[in-house]
Amino acid sequence: MTPTTMTFFERFEADILAGKKTITLRDEAEKYYVPGSVVTVSTFEEGREFCRLEILSVEPILFDALTDYHAEQENMTLDELKEVIQAIYPGIQQLYLISYQLKGLLKVN
Numbered sequence: 001m002t003p004t005t006m007t008f009f010e011r012f013e014a015d016i017l018a019g020k021k022t023i024t025l026r027d028e029a030e031k032y033y034v035p036g037s038v039v040t041v042s043t044f045e046e047g048r049e050f051c052r053l054e055i056l057s058v059e060p061i062l063f064d065a066l067t068d069y070h071a072e073q074e075n076m077t078l079d080e081l082k083e084v085i086q087a088i089y090p091g092i093q094q095l096y097l098i099s100y101q102l103k104g105l106l107k108v109n
């Protein structure tokens, strides 16, 4: 079944809404997103919905193949990006690069 939701750590919300963060790198468990589908995005911490994203592509990529270009799309340096990924997924090699575009903001209650 096509996933319809995605979570992000709250600290990345502003960058996503500003269009500064246009990819995310996830593990095996999140490789099932479907290009063309739209997902509702909420914060991991509180489950607060804040936007909708259209999934543009999902591609496998190895941790060791990450470059400055990927970091730029995450609005980070490559060192920062690698540190973030290792903190979330210790020791991971196989990642999935999910690119997306902002489809709409969700109203704050």
Ligand SMILES: CC(=O)Nc1ccn([C@H]2C[C@H](O)[C@@H](CO)O2)c(=O)n1
Pocket (backbone or CB within 6 Å): 007, 008, 009, 012, 023, 024, 025, 026, 044, 074, 084, 085, 088
């Ligand atoms: C909250 C959750 O379930 N998982 C993740 C995994 C990754 N991210 C962010 C962190 C980096 O910007 C990229 C690369 O992994 O994606 C996230 O916000 N939440």
